[in-house]
Amino acid sequence: MDLMPILSTLRRHKTAAILIVLEIALTSAIVCNALHLIDVRLTRLNADHGLPEAELLVLTVRGTRTDDSAADKTARDLEQLRALPGVKAAAMANQVIYGSNSNNTTVTPSKERKNERFHSAQYSGDEGLMDAMGLKLVAGRNFKPEEYQFESRFLGADEIRLAQVIISRALAEALFPGTDAVGKTLYAFGATESTVVGVVDRLPHPYPGRADGAKGYALLLPWRPNYRGGSYILRVDPAQQDAVLKAVPGVIEKVDATRIVDSARRLTEMRSAFYAQDRAMAWLMGGVIVALMLVTAFGIVGLASFWVQQRTRMIGTRRALGATRGQILRYFQLENFLLSGIGIVLGMGGALALSLLLMAQYEMPRLPWLYLPAGAIALWLLGQIAVLAPARRAAALPPVAALRS
Amino acid sequence: MLAYYFDLALRSFRGSRALSLLMVLALGLGIGACMTTLTVFHVLSGDPIPGKSARLVNVQLDAGTMGGYKPGDEPQFQLTRFDAEALLRDKRAKRQALMTGSNLPVLPESPDLKPFYASARQTSADFFAMFEVPFRHGAGWDAAADTAQARVVVISRELNQKLFGGENSVGRTLRLREQDFRVIGVLADWRPVPHFYDTTMGDYAPAEDLYMPFATARALKYGTTGNMDCWDAQGAGGPLDINAPCAWLQYWAELESPGQLADYKSYLEHYSEDQRKAGRFQRPVNVRVRNVVDWLVHMEVMPGDVKLQVWLAFGFLLVCLTNTVGLLLAKSLRRSGEIGVRRALGATRRAIFAQFVVEAGTLGLAGGVLGLLLAWCGLWLVRQSPADYAPLAQLDAPMLALSFALALVASVLAGLLPAWQAARVTPAQQLKTQ
Numbered sequence: 001m002d003l004m005p006i007l008s009t010l011r012r013h014k015t016a017a018i019l020i021v022l023e024i025a026l027t028s029a030i031v032c033n034a035l036h037l038i039d040v041r042l043t044r045l046n047a048d049h050g051l052p053e054a055e056l057l058v059l060t061v062r063g064t065r066t067d068d069s070a071a072d073k074t075a076r077d078l079e080q081l082r083a084l085p086g087v088k089a090a091a092m093a094n095q096v097i098y099g100s101n102s103n104n105t106t107v108t109p110s111k112e113r114k115n116e117r118f119h120s121a122q123y124s125g126d127e128g129l130m131d132a133m134g135l136k137l138v139a140g141r142n143f144k145p146e147e148y149q150f151e152s153r154f155l156g157a158d159e160i161r162l163a164q165v166i167i168s169r170a171l172a173e174a175l176f177p178g179t180d181a182v183g184k185t186l187y188a189f190g191a192t193e194s195t196v197v198g199v200v201d202r203l204p205h206p207y208p209g210r211a212d213g214a215k216g217y218a219l220l221l222p223w224r225p226n227y228r229g230g231s232y233i234l235r236v237d238p239a240q241q242d243a244v245l246k247a248v249p250g251v252i253e254k255v256d257a258t259r260i261v262d263s264a265r266r267l268t269e270m271r272s273a274f275y276a277q278d279r280a281m282a283w284l285m286g287g288v289i290v291a292l293m294l295v296t297a298f299g300i301v302g303l304a305s306f307w308v309q310q311r312t313r314m315i316g317t318r319r320a321l322g323a324t325r326g327q328i329l330r331y332f333q334l335e336n337f338l339l340s341g342i343g344i345v346l347g348m349g350g351a352l353a354l355s356l357l358l359m360a361q362y363e364m365p366r367l368p369w370l371y372l373p374a375g376a377i378a379l380w381l382l383g384q385i386a387v388l389a390p391a392r393r394a395a396a397l398p399p400v401a402a403l404r405s
Numbered sequence: 406m407l408a409y410y411f412d413l414a415l416r417s418f419r420g421s422r423a424l425s426l427l428m429v430l431a432l433g434l435g436i437g438a439c440m441t442t443l444t445v446f447h448v449l450s451g452d453p454i455p456g457k458s459a460r461l462v463n464v465q466l467d468a469g470t471m472g473g474y475k476p477g478d479e480p481q482f483q484l485t486r487f488d489a490e491a492l493l494r495d496k497r498a499k500r501q502a503l504m505t506g507s508n509l510p511v512l513p514e515s516p517d518l519k520p521f522y523a524s525a526r527q528t529s530a531d532f533f534a535m536f537e538v539p540f541r542h543g544a545g546w547d548a549a550a551d552t553a554q555a556r557v558v559v560i561s562r563e564l565n566q567k568l569f570g571g572e573n574s575v576g577r578t579l580r581l582r583e584q585d586f587r588v589i590g591v592l593a594d595w596r597p598v599p600h601f602y603d604t605t606m607g608d609y610a611p612a613e614d615l616y617m618p619f620a621t622a623r624a625l626k627y628g629t630t631g632n633m634d635c636w637d638a639q640g641a642g643g644p645l646d647i648n649a650p651c652a653w654l655q656y657w658a659e660l661e662s663p664g665q666l667a668d669y670k671s672y673l674e675h676y677s678e679d680q681r682k683a684g685r686f687q688r689p690v691n692v693r694v695r696n697v698v699d700w701l702v703h704m705e706v707m708p709g710d711v712k713l714q715v716w717l718a719f720g721f722l723l724v725c726l727t728n729t730v731g732l733l734l735a736k737s738l739r740r741s742g743e744i745g746v747r748r749a750l751g752a753t754r755r756a757i758f759a760q761f762v763v764e765a766g767t768l769g770l771a772g773g774v775l776g777l778l779l780a781w782c783g784l785w786l787v788r789q790s791p792a793d794y795a796p797l798a799q800l801d802a803p804m805l806a807l808s809f810a811l812a813l814v815a816s817v818l819a820g821l822l823p824a825w826q827a828a829r830v831t832p833a834q835q836l837k838t839q
Contacts, residue, residue, distance in 0.1 A: 015822065016738075019731040026724045030717070064510035064520040065583055114472065260510070260520055276791040281710055288438070288717060292724055295431045299728035302424055306735035362709050 006335045009314075013307070017339060020303055024343025024379055027296045029350030032375040033358060034285040034292075036367050041278040041285075044209045049097060050202035052134040055088070056267035057241060058096050059232040061252050062260050070226035071150050073256050077227060078128070080251045086240025091128035091233050094225040095121075095206045098267065098274040102206040107219065108187045109175045118174055120167075120217035121205040122188075126224040130200075132233045135220075138169060140182035140198030143222040150224050162189055162221060166198040170216035188219060207274075227259070241266060293378075297386040304332065304390035312397060319399035332391035333384060340383035344376045351375065406756075410763035417740070417764060424736060425768070428729050432772025432816060435725030437779025438718040440800075440808040444780065445787055446715050447804060448797045449609070449707055453597035454537060458697035460660040461535065462669070464492065466677055467691035468652065469636045480691045481634050481652040482704070487685070488676075489654040490647065493529060497672050498658035498665075500535040503619060504528035505654050506606050506631040511615075512580040513568055523564060524606075525615035527622040527629065533559070533590075535659045536602065541565075543575035543590035546618060554624045559590035559616040584625060586617065598797055599706045601697055603655050605631040608706045609794035629653065663696070670694045708792070726819050729768070733823035737761060741830050748832035758828040765820020766813060773812030780808060 010017045059081075067073070074092055081090045095103055105122040108114050129135070130142055147164050165188065172181035185193040203218035236244050248264045308315070315328055355367035418425040452458050466488055467480035484492075489503035507525040532538070533545035546557050558579055565574055579586045592612075600610045629645065637650035644651040660669055673692045680686040695703055737744075744757055752760075780800065787798040 015826070016731055016734055019727055019734065023724055023727040023731065026720065026727065030720050030724070034717070062510065062522060064512055258520075260522065262522070273791060277710065280790050280792075284714065285717075288721060291434055291438075292721060295434065295725055295728055298427050298431065299731055302427060302732045303735055306739060309739065358713075362713055 003334070003338070006331065006338060009311070010335070010339075016303060016307075020300065020339055021343040021346065023296055023299055024340055024383070025346035025350055027292050028344050028347030028375050028379045029354050030292060031289050031378065032348075032351035032371045033354050033367060034289050035375065036355070036371050037358075037364065038282045038285045038289075040365065041282040044278050045275045045282070047209060049204040049208050050136075051097065051204065051267075052235065053267045053271060054238055055134075055235050056132075057234040057236055057244060057264065058099070058267055058270060059234065059248055059264045060262040061227045061232070062262045063228055063256075064258050064260060067228065067256075070228050071224065074224070074226040074230075076255045077232065077252060078126070080255065081232060081234060081248075082128075084244050084247055084251070086237045086244055087234055088237065089128055089131035089235040091125050091132035092225055092227070092230045093123060093125040093129055093133070093233055094223075094230045095123060096231045096233060096267075096270075097204050097206055097208065098270040099206050099231065105188050105219070107171065107175065107217070110185070110187070114187075118171060118217050120171055120188075120219050121203070122219060122221065123203060124221040124223040124225055125230075129220070129233070132235045133203075134235065135203060136201040137166075138199050138201050139172075139180065140166070140196065142166070142198060148222045148224055150226075162192065162194040164197045164222055165194045166200055166220040167196055168203040168216055168218040169199055169201055171218060172196070172199045174215070174217060188221075293382055296379075297382055300336065300383055300386035301390060304336065304387050305393070308332070308390045308394040311394075315394055315397050316399050319397065325395040328397075329391050329395040332387055332394055336383045336387040336391075337380065340380050344379050347379070348372045348376065406759070407763065410760045411767060413760055414764035414767040417736075418767075421736065424732060428732050428768055429771045429775060431725040431728050432769065432812065433775025433779055435718075435722035436772055436776025436808060436812045436815070437783060439715075439722050439811060440776060440780035440804065441783030441787065442711070442714040442718040443807070444784060444800055444804045445711055445794075445798050446707075448598065448799070449711060449794055451598055452698065453599060453601045454697060457537065457659070459663045460665070461697050462498075462658050462660060462666065462694045463697075463700045464656045464658060464673060465693035465695075466673065466680075466686075467688045468650070468680070468686055469688055470650070471687050472636070474688055476689075478691075480693060483632065483634065483652040484654045484656045485652050486645065486647050486649065486654060488680075489656050492656060492658075492673075492676070495672075495676075498669060499661050500531040500659040501657065502529045502532040502535055503654050503656050504532065504603065505619070505629045506603055506613070507622065507627060507629050509581050509615060509627060511564075511568070512582075514578075514580070515568075518568070523614040525617060526603075526613040527617055527619040527627065529619055531659070532616065535657065536597070538595055539593040541591045541593040542573045543588070545590055545616070551618045551620050554621045555618060556584060556586045556621055557589045557618065558586040559592065560588060561592050561612065561614045562594055564614040565591045581615075582625075582627075590616075598794075599701060601701055601706075602657055603631060604704050604706060607793045608704075608708075609792075609797065666694060666696075708794075722815065726815055729816065729819045730822055733761075733765060733768075733820055734826060737823040737827040740827070744827055744830040745832045745834070748830065754828040757830070758824045761824030761827045762817060762820050765816050765824065768820075769812045769814075769816020770809075772816060773809045776812055777805070777808055 061077070063070070078090050078092060081087060095101055103122045104119055107118045107120050108116060127145065127148060130137070143164060143166070165186070167181065175181065175186060176184050181196050181199050184196050186196060187193055200220070202216065203220060204216065205218060234244065245264050249261045252259055252261050319328065351367060351372065355364070358364040359366060454461060464484065465480045465482055466484060468485050468488060469481065484503070493501060493503050505527050507527050508522050509525045510520055511523045512520045529551050530546055530548045533540070541562060545559055546555060550557055560568070560574070560579070565571060568574070568579065569577060574588045574591055577588050579588055595612050597612060599608045600606055600612070623645070631653065633644055633651055633653040635644055635649070635651040642649060644653070658669065660666060670692060673694065674690050677686055677690040677692055681690065747757065784798045784800055788795050
């Protein structure tokens with residue numbers, strides 16, 4: 001197929017051609033970045049944090065009076081909760097993933113390296129926590145029963161003594177690169193050092209994926225929180241979760257009826273709420289992509305129809321001189337391919353520029369290069385589909401009718 | 406003349422229904438998207454306390470230790486209890502208040518109501534006058550009540566509705582934990598947007614339900630909520646102790662005028678220097694005093710997603726406009742014959758130009774109406790979202806006017822090029838080809 005007639009025709013419709021090229025360029029630049037944004041959000045939405053999330057229930061209980069026996073009541077609550085059918089494990093933790101609060105502390109490896117500070121999530125819990133959260137030890141050991149202390153007593157102490165800690169693998173690798181972390185010491189509070197007794201595979205930050213939690217640094221302390229500040233984590237067979245959730249208020253009331261069950265929820269619900277904004281943004285981007293593509297497609301249809309109408313005489317002449325229907329069809333397809341091509345090339349440049357802007361302003365990762373060919377193919381296809389109807393109308397023009405007008 | 410052009414425009418739309426519908430649709434979508442995102446942006450970037458925001462200032466002092474110190478770093482964004490109480494005693498501004506959030510158990514008198522938790526603010530006397538909090542009944546407390554650790558509370562309209570059925574409850578008793586408090590004030594509706602005085606509660610959180618003297622809450626050892634930043638081992642008193650190395654209080658001051666800022670800042674610098682000399686502060690003097698607007702910018706209150714959405718919507722509108730220009734151009738070229746006849750009958754270039762601009766404007770009006778409808782739907786969708794600012798996304802009069810202005814300006818701009826093309830049509834050539 002000869003390109004020259006197409007080019008010379010386009011030269012006579014410069015403004016319209018430029019406009020359609022511009023539209024395709026803008027669309028492809030936005031679509032590439034919107035697709036990337038969807039991908040970033042979906043990755044976040046679907047991230048696996050290494051916990052048996054489908055099995056976990058979270059329960060928060062609050063007191064309405066001063067309570068000197070909070071630790072004792074917590075132990076009794078746990079005993080009763082563990083006795084419920086379907087409960088595989090139960091524990092009290094100071095914070096929960098996707099929860100509303102996050103405790104953090106700064107860890108330094110030694111006095112000499114005191115300027116190396118690792119901002120870490122600070123978990124504390126009782127003996128049942130490893131089982132309830134399904135944490136996997138990859139080195140060392142769990143805390144021994146005699147190592148656990150009560151948080152209430154501990155926080156009132158003049159000096160915080162923290163003899164043993166368990167840390168996440170990410171923190172272990174950051175603090176002691178290339179060596180075994182078990183047995184090493186670190187500083188997490190004040191001036192006393194703590195010994196790493198174990199390393200768990202993963203211990204996700206309460207707000208995973210948000211600024212603080214990105215690196216997966218975390219430590220677990222052998223302090224038993226009580227119901228006044230912490231949350232109960234129950235590991236329950238999914239089939240029996242409804243029954244357990246129903247039984248929970250009764251259990252809490254039996255131990256002490258002056259308390260309020262603040263919330264009793266599945267962790268999956270908390271996850272869904274935690275990521276709601278990301279999900280909404282992904283849907284919004286999807287909607288924008290569809291709307292943009294539609295508008296651009298209709299723009300192409302409109303302009304192509306107009307060109308077909310305007311070039312009726314030319315088409316008729318060519319048909320009369322022996323051009324087949326297929327050649328007329330391909331003429332318009334090629335023309336669109338050419339215009340889309342210029343638009344796409346410009347658009348890819350625009351997509352990269354936009355990506356740089358997003359990286360600087362909104363902490364987006366760089367646009368992976370794969371999006372460029374994907375966006376290009378999508379827009380080429382869109383152009384071809386949009387131009388098909390007007391091009392077929394052009395091809396269907398009988399030579400005589402064309403000449404008569 | 407305008408009416409005639411308008412009539413011509415309507416005729417032209419009837420002549421090419423599909424194309425006109427397409428243009429209105431594209432324009433409407435673009436305008437709708439822009440209006441939705443702009444309205445959210447407008448609501449969220451509002452001034453929570455207009456008229457006073459320039460002389461209400463937040464105070465930051467650097468009370469940290471030298472560990473991890475880097476010159477030029479921001480100080481903690483909250484104050485230690487020691488510093489907040491010291492500044493409050495000094496009373497160097499027209500009004501000042503220290504504050505923190507809290508969640509407190511309310512034990513209702515009525516047996517029909519179960520105990521529940523209410524959001525509370527522990528603060529000092531000037532809070533209400535400084536933030537222009539509207540009262541429905543009664544009033545706040547005075548400085549004497551702070552000193553006396555009086556057991557008084559101010560409650561929100563909602564809490565008053567829930568506990569006392571909405572009647573004037575001033576003088577009634579409210580039980581929190583094991584303590585009885587006297588209600589001294591009931592607020593009218595109040596929701597500063599953003600929740601500027603304490604963004605750790607959520608940037609767009611509603612205002613609290615209960616307000617009580619900070620001194621009283623401390624005497625009763627009530628807990629607090631919000632952000633707590635400690636940099637050293639806490640003593641036996643825990644993080645809420647007066648000498649604890651922990652920053653957890655917000656501190657606001659109202660100046661006589663924005664011009665007083667420099668004086669106030671130098672007072673804070675002197676205070677910091679004194680603390681350094683006394684050995685309490687280790688870092689070099691590092692004071693920040695920001696007014697409400699600067700504070701909100703500094704705390705990056707506006708969600709990044711909202712800004713991104715505005716950019717996206719304008720990108721979308723740009724595509725829609727390019728589309729409209731292209732289609733209008735095609736349409737005006739197709740009507741070269743008609744233009745030729747009008748020109749031959751005496752219409753000036755200016756008249757043709759005006760006719761086409763009016764036609765584009767008419768299209769814009771239709772697009773504006775559609776856009777408004779879509780924006781209304783879009784905002785409804787935003788309100789269904791889980792964000793804490795969701796209920797605030799409402800269309801208001803200025804945004805309504807803006808949406809029509811935007812539609813009209815955008816469409817007229819889009820119409821300029823096609824109109825210019827149309828005006829260039831030479832009658833003789835057109836008539837010859839007919």
